[in-house]
Structure formats: structure tokens, C-alpha cells
Amino acid sequence: MRVCGWRAALLAALALTGCQRQTEQGATGVNPTGYDAFYVWPGVRPPKGVQPKIVYLLDGEVRRGGPSRLERLRMGVPRLTGKTLWLVVRADRLDWNDATYAAIFDDLTRWQEAGNQVAGLQIDFDAGTRGIDGYARFLHDLRQRLPRPWRLSITGLMDWSAHGDPQVLARLAGLIDEVVVQTYQGRSTIAGYDDYFQRMEGFPIPFRVALVEGGEWQAPPLLARHPQFRGYVVFLLSTAKP
Structure with a gap:
């Protein structure tokens, strides 16, 4: 999840149309008002009309360099009643110590x-470029270590240059x-995502698909019939003034 900042022109265009814009390829620009699950990073304000039921909130990062520790990015504790929250930690390393686990x-x-x-x-960890076996361990x-009844979720990258294969995650x-x-890098949807999802037949783990706000998207036919597909998560771009 490496998106930051905002694009005023894009958000204004979405507000004016009030619906998903059509593209020449038949894809649509992702309008967050049509979804109910979102990634919300610190400093981001969801646009008007969004009614979230599930919210993924970035709590902090475990960065490279020095001893392992949780660098908190969110001030205070969120209070969002009536919604399901996921606490997200972005990791650049996997050699966590006891203090890191305890903080999370x-x-x-x-x-x-x-x-x-x-x-x-x-x-949120780029397993595709670091080796799935070490990530599995x-x-x-x-x-x-994770106390019950909390569940464990991970992000999965469509890593075209290395693995690019959902069966790597299936392990x-x-x-x-x-x-x-x-399905995106920065503010743009990755081209060729149809290819990736065609290879998800038989994928054994419940999964969602993350879209970027305003990014082009046309749902592959496989998703509608896949027994493990649980819906979408939209990565919201910042609407806060600098």
C-alpha cells in the first residue's frame, strides 16, 4: 500500500459525475460510493456519500534499520462503532522481536x-520479492502468538516481474x-490483471480484491462465480488539504 497524497482534479471529476466513468476499453473508474469496504490511511478523509461497513486502518510500520519496533502512524485510538475494523501493519522486515509483537x-x-x-x-508485506518460504515461517x-479470536489477513501483490502467480499465495x-x-501500483490499476485472476481458479483462501479510488476496473468473469471471493476493498486517496 504505497499510495499517498491526492489528486484534486480526479476527486472533482468523480463528484461531478456521481457514478463510475466509462473508458474506451469498457473499464470503469472506481467510485468509492459504490463500495462498503475501504483502506483508510492516516490523514485520509473518506469522500461524502461513502458508507463503510469494513475499514482497514493503517496503525503503523515495522521498518528496516535498527532494532525491530512498531512505528505508530495513527494518533490516538479510533472509535468507529457499527463497523468492522482491521488493524493494518506495513512491514519492511520479518525479524520481529517480542516488543514489536507486544506493541501490536x-x-x-x-x-x-x-x-x-x-x-x-x-x-502488508511484499512477499513476492522476498521469498514465500520465509514469509510462511x-x-x-x-x-x-496472535490471541484468539482475532483473525489474520495479508495483502497479496500481483508481482509480474517475479512470481505473478496466485498459487504462490495459496501455499x-x-x-x-x-x-x-x-490490483494497483501508485494511483493506477496494473495492466493485465485479467491474466492473474484467470489463474485463481481453485484458490483455497477467502480473498478480497483491492482497487484504487479512480483506477480503471472491469471485473473479470471468474470473480462472480469464485467460491472464495468476498468482495472488494477500495484504497481511498487523501482528501485532506495540505
């Missing part, structure tokens, strides 16, 4: 005690409860 689990507890309905923890350890079945497949 403490945040899960604090979010829940504030009256939120917390589904669990999502890890990390997730196995995390799953053992994580049994360790995680959900995969959210990201």
Missing part, C-alpha cells in the same frame, strides 16, 4: 476496548484467514 497486540486490545468491532490484524509464528492456506489482492 496491545493496540488490538486498546482498539477493541474503545468499543470497536475488531476483526483482527492485517500484514513468519506467519506461522505470528498465528501462534499459505491454513495460516491465514484472508488475502486482499492489490
Whole structure:
């Protein structure tokens, strides 16, 4: 999830049309008002008309360099009653120490005690370029540590240059409860996503598909009939003034 900043012209165009814009290829520009699950990063305000039921909130990052630690990016504890929340941690490394785990689990507890309905923890990590075997070992350890009843979700990248194969992620079945497949880089949808989803026949893990606000999208036919498909998550672009 490497999107930041905002594009005023794009948001204005969406507000004027009030619907998904058509493109020459038959795809549509993703209008968040047509969805109910969202990624909301710190500093982002959802546009008017959005009615979220599921919200993925970035809590912090585990960055490279120095001892492993959670760098919190969100001030205070969210209070979003009537919605299901996922606490998201973006990771650049997997050598977490006990203090890192403790900080994340403490945040899960604090979010829940504030009256939120917390589904669990999502890890945002580029497994495609770092090796799935090491990631699987990390997730196995995390799953053992993560208190019940919280669930475990991960993001999945369509990594064309390396693995580009959903069956690589399928090897994580049994360790995680959900995969959210990201279909974009920056502010644009990755070309050729049809190819990727054609290879998801038989994918064994419940999954959602992440779209970027305003990005072009035409749903592949496979999604409507896939037994593990659970819907979409829209990555909202910042509407806050600089």
C-alpha cells in the first residue's frame, strides 16, 4: 500500500459525475460510493456519500534499520462503532522481536476496548520479492502468538516481474484467514490483471480484491462465480488539504 497524497482534479471529476466513468476499453473508474469496504490511511478523509461497513486502518510500520519496533502512524485510538475494523501493519522486515509483537497486540486490545468491532490484524508485506518460504515461517509464528479470536489477513501483490502467480499465495492456506489482492501500483490499476485472476481458479483462501479510488476496473468473469471471493476493498486517496 504505497499510495499517498491526492489528486484534486480526479476527486472533482468523480463528484461531478456521481457514478463510475466509462473508458474506451469498457473499464470503469472506481467510485468509492459504490463500495462498503475501504483502506483508510492516516490523514485520509473518506469522500461524502461513502458508507463503510469494513475499514482497514493503517496503525503503523515495522521498518528496516535498527532494532525491530512498531512505528505508530495513527494518533490516538479510533472509535468507529457499527463497523468492522482491521488493524493494518506495513512491514519492511520479518525479524520481529517480542516488543514489536507486544506493541501490536496491545493496540488490538486498546482498539477493541474503545468499543470497536475488531476483526483482527492485517500484514502488508511484499512477499513476492522476498521469498514465500520465509514469509510462511513468519506467519506461522505470528498465528501462534496472535490471541484468539482475532483473525489474520495479508495483502497479496500481483508481482509480474517475479512470481505473478496466485498459487504462490495459496501455499499459505491454513495460516491465514484472508488475502486482499492489490490490483494497483501508485494511483493506477496494473495492466493485465485479467491474466492473474484467470489463474485463481481453485484458490483455497477467502480473498478480497483491492482497487484504487479512480483506477480503471472491469471485473473479470471468474470473480462472480469464485467460491472464495468476498468482495472488494477500495484504497481511498487523501482528501485532506495540505
